[in-house]
Amino acid sequence: MYKAVIGLEVHCELKSNSKNFSTSKNSYSTIPNSNVSVVDMGMPGILPVVNKQAVKNSIKMALAMNCEIPEYLSFERKNYFYPDLPKGYQITQFKNPIGTNGYVMIHVNGEDKKVLIHDTHLEEDTASLDHYNTYSLLDYNRCGVPLLETVTEPCLNSADEAVAFLEALRSIFLYTDTSYARSDRGQIRCDVNVSLMKEGDTELGTRTEMKNINSFSGVREAILSEVARQTEVLNNGGKIVQETRRYDENTNMTYTMRSKEDAIDYRYFTDPNLPPIKIDKEWVNEIRKEIPKLHNERFRIYTKEYSINEKDAYTIVKDKEISDFYEECISLLDNPVIISNWLTGDVLGNLNKLGLTISDCDLTPKMLTDLIKMIDNGKISGKQAKGVLEKAIEEGKDPIKLVDELGISQIGSEDEIREIVLSVIQENPNLIEDYKNGKRVFDYLIGQIMKKTKGRANPVITSKVLKEELEKL
Amino acid sequence: MIDGILELRDKIDDGKVTSEELFNECIKKAKDSQKIYNPFVTIMDKYECNNSDSILSGIPYALKDNISTKGILTTASSNILSNYVPVYDATIYKKLKESGAVLVGKTVLDELAMGGTGTTGHTGIVRNPWNKDRQIGGSSSGSAVAVAMGIVPFAIGSDTGDSIRKPAAYGGGVGFKPTYGRISRYGLFAYASSLDHLGVIARNVRDVAIVTDVVKGHDSKDMTSLPDDNKKYVDSLNNSVKGKKLFYIKEALENNDNDKELDKIISNFKEVLSKCKEIGIEVCEESISKELLRAINPTYMAISCAEATSNDANLNGIHFGVRGEGNTPDEIMLDARTKGFSELIKRRFVLGSYILKKENQEKLFLNACRVRRLIVDKVNELFEKYDGMIMPTTATIAPTFEEKSDKLSDKSLILDSHLIIGNFGGYPSITIPSGFVDRMPVGVCITGRVCEDDLVLNIANQLESTMEYKNQIARGEK
Numbered sequence: 001m002y003k004a005v006i007g008l009e010v011h012c013e014l015k016s017n018s019k020n021f022s023t024s025k026n027s028y029s030t031i032p033n034s035n036v037s038v039v040d041m042g043m044p045g046i047l048p049v050v051n052k053q054a055v056k057n058s059i060k061m062a063l064a065m066n067c068e069i070p071e072y073l074s075f076e077r078k079n080y081f082y083p084d085l086p087k088g089y090q091i092t093q094f095k096n097p098i099g100t101n102g103y104v105m106i107h108v109n110g111e112d113k114k115v116l117i118h119d120t121h122l123e124e125d126t127a128s129l130d131h132y133n134t135y136s137l138l139d140y141n142r143c144g145v146p147l148l149e150t151v152t153e154p155c156l157n158s159a160d161e162a163v164a165f166l167e168a169l170r171s172i173f174l175y176t177d178t179s180y181a182r183s184d185r186g187q188i189r190c191d192v193n194v195s196l197m198k199e200g201d202t203e204l205g206t207r208t209e210m211k212n213i214n215s216f217s218g219v220r221e222a223i224l225s226e227v228a229r230q231t232e233v234l235n236n237g238g239k240i241v242q243e244t245r246r247y248d249e250n251t252n253m254t255y256t257m258r259s260k261e262d263a264i265d266y267r268y269f270t271d272p273n274l275p276p277i278k279i280d281k282e283w284v285n286e287i288r289k290e291i292p293k294l295h296n297e298r299f300r301i302y303t304k305e306y307s308i309n310e311k312d313a314y315t316i317v318k319d320k321e322i323s324d325f326y327e328e329c330i331s332l333l334d335n336p337v338i339i340s341n342w343l344t345g346d347v348l349g350n351l352n353k354l355g356l357t358i359s360d361c362d363l364t365p366k367m368l369t370d371l372i373k374m375i376d377n378g379k380i381s382g383k384q385a386k387g388v389l390e391k392a393i394e395e396g397k398d399p400i401k402l403v404d405e406l407g408i409s410q411i412g413s414e415d416e417i418r419e420i421v422l423s424v425i426q427e428n429p430n431l432i433e434d435y436k437n438g439k440r441v442f443d444y445l446i447g448q449i450m451k452k453t454k455g456r457a458n459p460v461i462t463s464k465v466l467k468e469e470l471e472k473l
Numbered sequence: 474m475i476d477g478i479l480e481l482r483d484k485i486d487d488g489k490v491t492s493e494e495l496f497n498e499c500i501k502k503a504k505d506s507q508k509i510y511n512p513f514v515t516i517m518d519k520y521e522c523n524n525s526d527s528i529l530s531g532i533p534y535a536l537k538d539n540i541s542t543k544g545i546l547t548t549a550s551s552n553i554l555s556n557y558v559p560v561y562d563a564t565i566y567k568k569l570k571e572s573g574a575v576l577v578g579k580t581v582l583d584e585l586a587m588g589g590t591g592t593t594g595h596t597g598i599v600r601n602p603w604n605k606d607r608q609i610g611g612s613s614s615g616s617a618v619a620v621a622m623g624i625v626p627f628a629i630g631s632d633t634g635d636s637i638r639k640p641a642a643y644g645g646g647v648g649f650k651p652t653y654g655r656i657s658r659y660g661l662f663a664y665a666s667s668l669d670h671l672g673v674i675a676r677n678v679r680d681v682a683i684v685t686d687v688v689k690g691h692d693s694k695d696m697t698s699l700p701d702d703n704k705k706y707v708d709s710l711n712n713s714v715k716g717k718k719l720f721y722i723k724e725a726l727e728n729n730d731n732d733k734e735l736d737k738i739i740s741n742f743k744e745v746l747s748k749c750k751e752i753g754i755e756v757c758e759e760s761i762s763k764e765l766l767r768a769i770n771p772t773y774m775a776i777s778c779a780e781a782t783s784n785d786a787n788l789n790g791i792h793f794g795v796r797g798e799g800n801t802p803d804e805i806m807l808d809a810r811t812k813g814f815s816e817l818i819k820r821r822f823v824l825g826s827y828i829l830k831k832e833n834q835e836k837l838f839l840n841a842c843r844v845r846r847l848i849v850d851k852v853n854e855l856f857e858k859y860d861g862m863i864m865p866t867t868a869t870i871a872p873t874f875e876e877k878s879d880k881l882s883d884k885s886l887i888l889d890s891h892l893i894i895g896n897f898g899g900y901p902s903i904t905i906p907s908g909f910v911d912r913m914p915v916g917v918c919i920t921g922r923v924c925e926d927d928l929v930l931n932i933a934n935q936l937e938s939t940m941e942y943k944n945q946i947a948r949g950e951k
Contacts, residue, residue: 038561042787044549044662045541045563047695079783079829083802088786136802138792267829269838272667272780274696 002196002234004227005204006162007154008219009191010169012179013125013145014057020124020146021048021091028185032139040144042087047273050075054146055098056287057178058122059279061148062099063288064172065117070096074276075122078266083138084127092123092149094268104172105296106164115165116153123147128186142186148179154193154204159223166190166216171295175320183215190219192247194226196234205230206240210247210254222247226254298323306336312344321358322348328365333372342372346386350393362396371399378412378458379403412458414465417449420457421465424448425473435470442466475946478532478626478680485531492531492575496520499533499577502624509950510600510622512615514538515546516578523573529687530573535619535628538579539586540671541660542566545576549662550594551584553788553795553813563660564695565629565671565688572687577625580615584815585785586631586664587777588612589639592874593817601643602947603913607871610640613674617644620674623946627675627684633664634773635892637672638904638918643871645906645914645945647933648674649681651926653899654699656685657692665780666697668773668896676944678905678934682706685926702924709927710934715753717932719863719919720855721746723758724766725888726865734869735884737910742865745907745917748939749863754932756863759855763887768844770890773897775828775841782825788813849898861921861929864891866904870913892918901926903933906942914942 019026022039029035039046055073062069076094102117127143129136150169156162170188173179181188195207208230210222225247230240245254293301295317302313316326322343329339347368351361371389374380380388380403388408392399403409411417424445425432431441449462476484484490503516515538524530536542539549541563548554562570569576581594591599591614599614601607602622609618613630616637620628621644630637632650641648650672661671673684686705692698726742728735746756790797790809797808814822828837852862868888872878878885895902902920909915919936921929937943 041792043541043559043561043793044547044554044557044787045539045559045660046561047659047697049694049696077783079786081786081789081803081806083789083791083806086787086792088789089783265831267783267826267831267834269779269783269829269834272665272697273663 002198002231004157004223005154005195005197005207006156006158006223007193007207008150008152008156008162008165009193010150010166011125011189011191012148012150012169012173012181013187014054014148014179015177016051016053016057016146018051019144020051020054020122022144023049024144026145028180028187029141032137032141034141036140036143040086040140048091048271050274050277051146054122057146057176058098058120058148059284059287060176060291061150061172061178062102062120063284064176064291064294065099065102065104065120065150067099067102067117067120069099069279069284071279072096072276073098073279075271075274076268077271078123078268080264080266082126083136084129084143086127086140086143090124090126091271091274093121095270097121104165104168106161106168107296107299108158108161108164113161115161115168116155118151118153120148120150123149154195154207159220159227162192162223163216163220166219168295171318171320175294176291186214189214192219192222192226194223194230195240196227196230206242208240208242208254209244211244211257213247218247218249221249221252222254225252229254292320295320295323302336302340306340308336308340312340315344315348316340319358325358325365329369332365333369335372338372339369342368346389347393350390354394356393361393363393363399367392367399371403374400374403378410378461380408380410381455381459383455384408384410409456410458411453411456412461414461417457417461417465418469420449420452421462421469424452425469432473436473442470475623475944476626477675477677477944478528478683481532481626482528492522493520495531496522496533496575496577499625502622503578503619505951506602506618506622506624506949509605510602510618511597512580512599512618512622512624513578514548514550514581514594514596514615517545517576520575522575523570525571525573527572527687528683529569531575532573532627533575533577533625534569534684535577535580535616535625536566536569537582537613537616537628537630539582539631539662540566540579540629541662542576542579545579547579547662548595549585550582550596551788551813551818552595552815553790553809555595555795557794561660564657564692566660568688568690569629574687578619580613580619580628582614583612583636584818585781586612586633586636586662587781587818587821589635591640593815595815598874601871601913602949603645604871605950607873607913608643610643610871612636613640613648616674617641617646617648620644620646620676621947622949627673627680629688630672630674631661631664632670632672632896633668633777634896637670637674638892638895638902639867641674642866642904642906642916642918643914645916645942645947646674646676647678647681647903647905647937648672649685649903649930650895650901651685651689652699652901652924654695654697655689655901655926657690657695657698659692659694663780663784665777666784667780668777670896670899676946678903678930678937679707679710681903682710682930682934685930699924704927706927706930709931712931713753714932714935716755717753717860717928718755718757718858719749719861719932720757720759720859721863722766722887722891723760724763725891727883730884732884734910735888738865738868738870738915741908741910741915742917745936745940746863748936751939752935754936757859759859761851763883765844765848765851766887766891767883769848769893769897770886772841772844772848773890773893774824775837776845778821778825779828779838780825782822782829785822845897848894852894852898852900856922860925861919861932862894863917863919864888866892866916866918870910870915895920899923901929903929905933905937906945907940908942914945
């Protein structure tokens with residue numbers, strides 16, 4: 001019936017030592033008004049000074065999203081009155097964004113999709129307001145923090161696609177190390193534009209806008225709720241009013257906030273305090289070189305070249321630290337599949353159990369690969385290795401050292417094993433009778449050997465030797 | 474204090490007077506002047522001096538009240554800032570403090586620097602010490618009076634369209650607006666950021682050069698500030714100006730209404746031109762189309778009102794200044810701004826907002842920016858042939874308070890508006906006194922190429938020496 005047409009405007013705080021236009025610290029703090037300068041507060045007479053690191057990070061993101069970079073860096077003023085905007089205007093980019101005409105690939109429900117980026121531009125964040133019954137409190141910590149706003153074309157067609165895009169975008173921020181992108185700290189926020197189109201329509205329907213949604217699940221719910229609402233309105237023969245709606249997390253519904261009549265004219269004009277700066281092409285190329293292989297590219301390599309299954313590949317690329325850990329392991333031991341199994345299975349399994357991240361734990365790629373090599377060399381068994389790994393992660397120890405400490409080793413010598421096999425055969429005459437009579441006692445005998453060796457006998461060799469000895473009988 | 478900076482320096486160094494004694498003398502004079510002339514918003518009550526080996530160490534001065542001074546009330550002569558005490562220093566104030574100069578007081582301006590009469594400050598009108606029934610002009614009104622009356626040897630002002638040069642001329646003094654970016658704007662309450670300049674008012678060109686040398690320089694806090702030029706302007710003041718070429722605008726000196734006062738002003742100007750010849754400066758008449766000249770003032774109004782609306786949007790009473798009343802943030806901000814601004818300011822903000830509206834920007838704001846470009850291009854073209862422009866600083870003598878002028882006359886639009894050219898192009902521009910008309914001081918203004926501040930001061934210094942109006946003081950009535 002109707003196709004949902006969705007466009008997103010995502011605001012994400014960039015990493016830098018100081019704020020976008022002032023020298024105060026760009027750092028999350030729970031103490032209000034602790035990272036504030038007169039420039040952030042728009043005191044009379046102050047002037048902005050552009051932060052090079054913030055510009056660098058915004059160029060990096062623009063390149064990572066395949067955007068065109070302009071010749072000059074320039075800024076406009078977006079003028080409006082609100083207590084969280086002390087200057088009475090926000091310094092942003094309107095005419096000449098730092099990135100235009102880009103795209104981000106997403107993978108939804110088994111299919112690839114190209115999400116077109118209209119532009120990405122650098123601006124400053126506002127202060128934060130906490131509302132109480134009879135008063136509101138202003139915290140200027142966030143005021144002036146560099147913010148990258150990324151605007152998609154209205155090319156997303158479902159809540160799934162929207163969330164997939166947001167996750168891909170966040171991944172790019174984390175991979176390029178240009179943002180912490182933490183939803184829980186309000187560092188990544190989204191405005192959502194929704195309209196409906198009938199099959200065969202050439203023009204977009206009237207859209208509504210939902211502002212400042214703080215979580216990806218909130219975006220999902222807001223889209224579903226708004227699409228449902230618009231569908232009902234249209235089905236009842238009504239018209240969609242172009243307006244800004246507020247999404248309420250508690251009721252999962254959207255409410256009218258501001259209609260088109262009240263639409264604000266921001267009177268954008270070029271900020272005269274910030275002369276245009278020529279963006280050096282050499283510098284842009286150097287920045288481009290700093291961009292690591294992003295998650296999409298790694299996913300492709302893992303699945304197509306290494307033949308890792310999609311689920312495991314996804315688990316690895318989801319977090320750059322895990323992916324970097326994985327790639328370092330491969331450089332030490334050229335067996336991507338085995339390493340993937342160990343990483344996604346035992347390592348992450350244990351970490352998740354303890355609530356740790358890969359950077360929290362002391363396990364290094366060398367430790368993991370050395371452990372795996374020990375199995376290959378027959379020094380320990382796979383089962384033993386699993387146990388050692390679990391203990392190592394739990395206790396924050398080096399698994400290789402633990403193997404020695406705990407005296408774990410595998411019995412790999414055939415002669416030694418043969419002795420034990422023979423003694424087990426001797427100790428179980430009834431079983432040998434059963435065997436001669438065609439009964440299946442092989443596994444039980446293996447079990448007895450393992451019991452006698454406390455699991456240290458190399459299973460492959462044990463199996464081979466037992467077979468040989470049984471044949472001799 | 475008829476003495477200029479060098480005379481005071483000698484007296485202090487010779488032990489004839491201490492800096493603190495000077496300060497006390499200035500304070501007394503300042504207080505005495507308040508009743509009739511009202512140049513000060515704040516007069517300091519404590520002597521403070523960081524002794525240094527700078528030439529300005531111990532020298533008293535005044536600062537226009539739109540310059541941020543930590544711990545000292547700074548009002549921009551507006552009710553909305555009547556209680557505002559900054560928590561940081563403007564760069565120019567910091568430099569003067571470090572040089573050891575001694576602040577005597579903060580001077581009255583036209584509210585928020587938007588005005589040219591000296592009558593719109595929140596502490597009342599400022600009067601011209603040469604005649605108390607006449608204006609001193611503005612917006613650096615108090616600074617011009619403090620220097621003209623000999624209260625201090627120099628004062629700092631700001632100039633967005635003519636706000637240092639015009640009041641300096643009405644007061645018979647020297648007023649210098651250097652190249653845009655020469656003096657850091659960090660801490661100057663912004664009126665129109667692309668037109669604002671800080672500058673110096675004193676009673677002779679040398680003093681202006683001395684102070685400029687101390688306060689100029691690159692500032693990392695101001696992205697529009699120029700790199701250091703590593704020159705001392707004082708060093709080139711006495712260079713020969715033989716062979717320099719100046720032009721004046723023919724169309725600006727027409728007098729079709731048989732205006733007697735204008736006749737006298739033009740006659741005084743012509744006398745100055747012959748002085749120029751005496752020292753080897755060639756002066757020629759050049760033509761600029763009247764259409765372009767008449768456009769200067771409206772272009773200025775469009776750009777400055779637009780930028781001012783944005784710059785003063787921080788004055789909402791929420792995080793500093795006088796808090797408004799109301800039940801919602803909008804109500805509180807509206808109340809503060811309604812009560813805190815005069816009608817004239819509100820009018821400018823309405824104009825500015827209108828000009829920046831989406832549907833008007835192209836035709837009004839951006840076209841004004843283009844016309845500004847046309848004017849600057851024309852002047853730059855002339856500056857390829859000439860070292861500078863010389864003009865009568867003002868079209869009239871200081872007006873009386875009752876006088877109304879026709880804002881749309883050619884005299885108003887052209888001769889009274891040429892100073893704006895210095896702001897459009899950021900050119901260094903200085904006014905020096907050139908005589909009297911109807912017992913009121915008049916001056917001439919020299920405007921030079923961008924970054925040639927030293928040459929402009931040099932020419933002004935040499936021209937000043939041919940005349941006898943250097944260091945003049947208006948005693949004023951008690």
